[in-house]
Amino acid sequence: MxxxxxxxxxxxxxxxxxxxxxxxxxxxxxxxxxxxxxxxxxxxxxxxxxxxxxxxxxxxxxxxGWVDSHTHLVFDGDRAAEFAARMAGQAYEAGGIAVTTGATRAADDARLDGLVAGRVREALAGGTTSLETKTGYGLTVEDEARSARIAAAHVEDVTFLGAHLVPDGLDPDTYVDTVCGPMLDAVAPHVRWADVFCERGAFTVEQSRRVLTACRDAGLGLRVHGNQLGPGGGVALAVEVGAASVDHVNHVTDDDVDALAASDTVATVLPACDLSTRAPLAPARRLLDAGATVAIASNANPGTSWTTSMAFCVATAVLQMGLTVPEAVEAATLGGAKALRRDVGTPDRPAVxxxxxxxxxxxxxxxxxxxxxxxxxxxxxxxxxxxxxxxxxxxxxxxx
Ligand SMILES: N=CN[C@@H](CCC(=O)O)C(=O)O
Ligand SMILES: [Zn+2]
CATH class of the missing domain: 2.30.40.10 (Urease, subunit C, domain 1)
Incomplete structure (x- = not known):
């Protein structure tokens, strides 16, 4: 032939x-x-x-090529001092998001665009051929829309993460109204997905449900940052709303694991983040053994996981989380594709x-x-x- x-x-x-x-x-x-x-x-x-x-x-x-289904590439600024303090014993807190938000708002469009382009190039040089990335360091209608627009110029799967942190001085429920209303309207032309940081110190289950429901009604696919810093309702909520993925999953109960195993929601583990925050490693082995679909992603961001290296994440999943190499490779390729609903192709969008x-x-x-x-x-x-x-x-x- x-x-x-x-x-x-x-x-x-x-x-x-x-x-x-x-x-x-x-x-x-x-x-x-x-x-x-x-x-x-x-x-x-x-x-x-x-x-x-x-x-x-x-x-x-x-x-x-790696399918990195969880990154936060649209940011400016550096949090090396926060990282060093953490390595000296301080705990990770979501409040660091505000530091990056300040630096990101201060960057002009050209600078932010160049930073994202450089990070996408860096990931590609390490074998990452499909990337998801999120907004979430803008947190005003204008800044979230700008982040979404810049992200969409560089990656295929862009996620709206207006519900990353309640900006200082704002009432949480009023901010959620903004996220579900004008902010969602402003980002919608640029994004496929919506995500919520459902965690103590960020958004409650009820607030997260409101955001996810509004975004689903607007036609977006759903994802959740859940059970990262402690046990909570993130996993259950992700399954309840039919999210494509719930990410972090460090603190899960047997019920959470069973719910994931019985659902189409992918459990995305973030090994580099777990090391960089000195968190208990996500139970990837337990999740796989229970029958859940597991993805591995980098969570590249300046606060908790400043690496685009999927190879590092795969090595960590094998050496520390108890996966075999084929399991880790699958989680970082087909698993990521499932987490982005890209494992099955369409005429105009081939499977990855x-x-x-x-x-x-x-x-x-x-x-x-x-x-x-x-x-x-x-x-x-x-x-x-x-x-x-x-x-x-x-x-x-x-x-x-
Ligand atoms: N946990 C929430 N968001 C990011 C960290 C954001 C930050 O600290 O800047 C994460 O996935 O780890
Ligand atoms: Zn994240």
């Missing part, structure tokens, strides 16, 4: 191909053909079809998070013979090449 059409590329020399596709599994000595922005063929190298061009990745491991025919051609080539090296060689820069939407966007050092 010869794949027709300009731009088909045959990738060979794949020692191990983690398709993360339930039907295909992990293949050795494999090949992939890309046509346009999609995958056209996957299988053993011995049966690979011809294509317009061929690339030999030299006996390396290939997996889907797996390497199968028809899915988006987002490939991450490791400078290693197997994905196990992600945890076996923690902290090493293993990204060798990246294809996104069928185009090679990260090339091996010294090559065009």
């Amino acid at each position: 010869i794949l027709s059409g300009p731009g088909s590329t045959l990738i060979t020399g794949i020692a191990e191909l983690s398709t993360v596709d339930p039907a295909l599994g992990t293949l050795r000595d494999a090949a992939v053909v890309i046509e346009g922005e999609r995958i056209a063929w996957v299988g053993p190298a011995s049966r690979a079809p011809a294509a317009d061009t061929a690339v030999d990745v030299g006996g390396r491991a290939v997996l889907p 998070g797996r390497l199968a025919v028809g899915a988006r051609a987002d490939l991450h080539v490791l400078d290693a013979p197997s994905a196990v090296h992600l945890a076996y060689r923690p902290g090493m820069p293993l990204t060798w090449a990246v294809w996104q939407r069928g185009r090679r966007v990260v090339a091996p050092a010294g090559r065009p």
Whole structure:
């Protein structure tokens, strides 16, 4: 078979191909053909079809690009001093959000846009080919709308997080009225998702339900920051409203775990955040064993998790949370895609998070013979090449 059409590329020399596709599994000595922005063929190298061009990745491991389903990239400012104080024993408190909000409001559009672009580039260089990012450091109608607009210029899945913190001096319920009314109207053209920080010190379950219901009525998909700092009703609320994901989940009861396992709500764990806040690690092993769908995300933000490295998160999930490497790779690819409802494609929006025919051609080539090296060689820069939407966007050092 010869794949027709300009731009088909045959990738060979794949020692191990983690398709993360339930039907295909992990293949050795494999090949992939890309046509346009999609995958056209996957299988053993011995049966690979011809294509317009061929690339030999030299006996390396290939997996889907990371799907980072939880980040906060639209911000200015630095909270290294807060981090240092935390490492000296201070507890994390949500109030730090106000510090970043001040710095973000003070940045002009060009600066904020450049900061977001740089962070997206950094993530891509580490193999992240799909990103979600949130507003939440504006917290006025104008500043949230600006954050949403800037985010939408750089990532496909933008989330409205006006309910991140009640700004100083405002009555919480009056602020929730604003979030559900003019703020939602202003961000709606730019966002697919809405999120709420449902936690003591942020928004109560009742306030969170109001925000989520209003956003759902406006046509947005739902997500929840829940059970991060202590037990609470975030997980139950997320399941109740049919949220696509509830994120953090550090403090969960057996009922929470059972509810997640019986629902379509993905439990998203944030290993780098747990380390950076010295929180009890989210029980990813327990959640998987119970039958919940687990995603791993970076939660890149200046307060609790200042990294875009999904490889670090995967290594931590393996070394500290008790996941196997295939489980962690799946959680950081297909799991993230499920958390963004992008695991199944549509005619105009191919699936991400797996390497199968028809899915988006987002490939991450490791400078290693197997994905196990992600945890076996923690902290090493293993990204060798990246294809996104069928185009090679990260090339091996010294090559065009
Ligand atoms: N927990 C709420 N929001 C962020 C942290 C925000 C901040 O401290 O700036 C998080 O997901 O960890
Ligand atoms: Zn977050």
